[in-house]
Amino acid sequence: xxxxxxxxxxxxxxxxxxxxxxxxxxxxxxxxxxxxxxxxxxxxxxxxxxxxxxxxxxxxxxxxxxxxxxxxxxxxxxxxxxxxxxxxxxxxxxxxxxxxxxxxxxxxxxxxxxxxxxxxxxxxxxxxxxxxxxxxxxxxxxxxxxxxxxxxxxxxxxxxxxxxxxxxxxxxxxxxxxxxxxxxxxxxxxxxxxxxxxxxxxxxxxxxxxxxxxxxxxxxxxxxxxxxxxxxxxxxxxxxxxxxxxxxxxxxxxxxxxxxxxxxxxxxxxxxxxxxxxxxxxxxxxxxxxxxxxxxxxxxxxxxxxxxxxxxxxxxxxxxxxxxxxxxxxxxxxxxxxxxxxxxxxxxxxxxxxxxxxxxxxxxxxxxxxxxxxxxxxxxxxxxxxxxxxxxxxxxxxxxxxxx
Numbered sequence: 001x002x003x004x005x006x007x008x009x010x011x012x013x014x015x016x017x018x019x020x021x022x023x024x025x026x027x028x029x030x031x032x033x034x035x036x037x038x039x040x041x042x043x044x045x046x047x048x049x050x051x052x053x054x055x056x057x058x059x060x061x062x063x064x065x066x067x068x069x070x071x072x073x074x075x076x077x078x079x080x081x082x083x084x085x086x087x088x089x090x091x092x093x094x095x096x097x098x099x100x101x102x103x104x105x106x107x108x109x110x111x112x113x114x115x116x117x118x119x120x121x122x123x124x125x126x127x128x129x130x131x132x133x134x135x136x137x138x139x140x141x142x143x144x145x146x147x148x149x150x151x152x153x154x155x156x157x158x159x160x161x162x163x164x165x166x167x168x169x170x171x172x173x174x175x176x177x178x179x180x181x182x183x184x185x186x187x188x189x190x191x192x193x194x195x196x197x198x199x200x201x202x203x204x205x206x207x208x209x210x211x212x213x214x215x216x217x218x219x220x221x222x223x224x225x226x227x228x229x230x231x232x233x234x235x236x237x238x239x240x241x242x243x244x245x246x247x248x249x250x251x252x253x254x255x256x257x258x259x260x261x262x263x264x265x266x267x268x269x270x271x272x273x274x275x276x277x278x279x280x281x282x283x284x285x286x287x288x289x290x291x292x293x294x295x296x297x298x299x300x301x302x303x304x305x306x307x308x309x310x311x312x313x314x315x316x317x318x319x320x321x322x323x324x325x326x327x328x329x330x331x332x333x334x335x336x337x338x339x340x341x342x343x344x345x346x347x348x349x350x351x352x353x354x355x356x357x358x359x360x361x362x363x364x365x366x367x368x369x370x371x372x373x374x375x376x377x378x379x380x381x382x383x384x385x386x387x388x389x390x391x392x393x394x395x396x397x398x399x400x401x402x403x404x
Contacts, residue, residue: 020201020333024174026166028191034162041154045090049128052094057125062102066095081155089135097126133183145175173197202335207292212387214379215320221278222379224387229278241267279326286336294390295324296343341389346382350374
């Protein structure tokens with residue numbers, strides 16, 4: 001068992017350890033003078049990024065590369081008082097933003113060719129908010145873990161002894177595993193540094209079986225083991241939030257707009273908390289039983305699936321992808337293999353006889369095969385189908401190549 005193996009679409013080996021990239025957020029506690037310097041710096045680099053973005057868009061459209069932007073703007077940014085590394089990071093941020101935009105257009109995330117949203121995105125330069133996060137590397141940001149301070153570059157020069165704080169767990173991860181770049185972030189009146197950490201993952205196990213996970217709205221997740229994570233309480237909470245949102249919107253004042261923004265962030269945090277809990281439970285079961293995890297591939301589901309008008313807001317607002325991302329990185333950290341499989345007809349396909357028909361699912365909650373009579377909870381059957389498709393993918397990956 002010396003060579004790599006592929007299980008559920010993931011390479012496994014008992015000799016190689018791969019790092020998992022996670023981020024750790026620490027809160028800065030700057031003095032008023034330090035706050036002023038940080039604000040000035042963030043405004044300056046984002047204004048410079050907007051200038052580079054507009055000039056690059058006029059010269060190259062959406063296709064400006066780092067090399068092209070650097071040749072045009074590096075010297076100008078230095079003349080504006082930005083340090084060498086700050087200028088490089090501004091240029092790279094702009095180039096990365098256009099790379100992301102091109103990828104979204106290519107993958108159809110902004111609609112079909114000719115759609116209003118896609119045309120609007122491609123017809124103007126990328127803009128950066130005044131307080132958008134700025135990237136720092138080890139040349140312009142250094143850490144004193146024992147003193148819990150950082151030394152950071154600003155447009156007014158190097159600023160030392162900026163104190164920071166965080167949870168003991170996060171600070172330990174920061175000390176042990178921080179690598180690469182960090183981001184300076186201003187959010188809700190507070191200053192943060194988001195640091196990248198490379199945490200060694202556990203060697204991936206050789207799974208004896210898989211756990212299929214079906215994601216939904218009424219049931220947030222249902223596994224092939226019949227474990228069900230109901231969304232009833234969450235949906236009740238979100239309906240209450242929607243009612244309050246309507247009441248606040250009716251006031252149409254600036255304070256109402258601020259309150260709406262605050263409530264939206266609270267709801268997003270609540271959804272993230274729920275997804276974290278579900279992902280933690282699913283990965284823990286897979287790790288304890290030595291199994292891999294199979295998820296439905298839900299990319300573009302909002303464009304593929306048509307729902308009633310009264311369900312549109314619910315479908316479009318729940319972060320399906322976030323749950324998948326949480327399961328993926330938690331599984332990677334503990335060495336549990338994971339794969340995404342085709343999601344088509346998982347709720348209409350009979351895992352016993354293979355018959356697929358819309359009538360197999362007479363309502364949202366029940367599956368009943370018209371051919372063999374197999375019946376059960378529809379979401380559990382979907383989870384079993386997801387697991388079985390992962391099995392097929394595993395067999396396909398390990399089949400000998402007929403061409404030799």
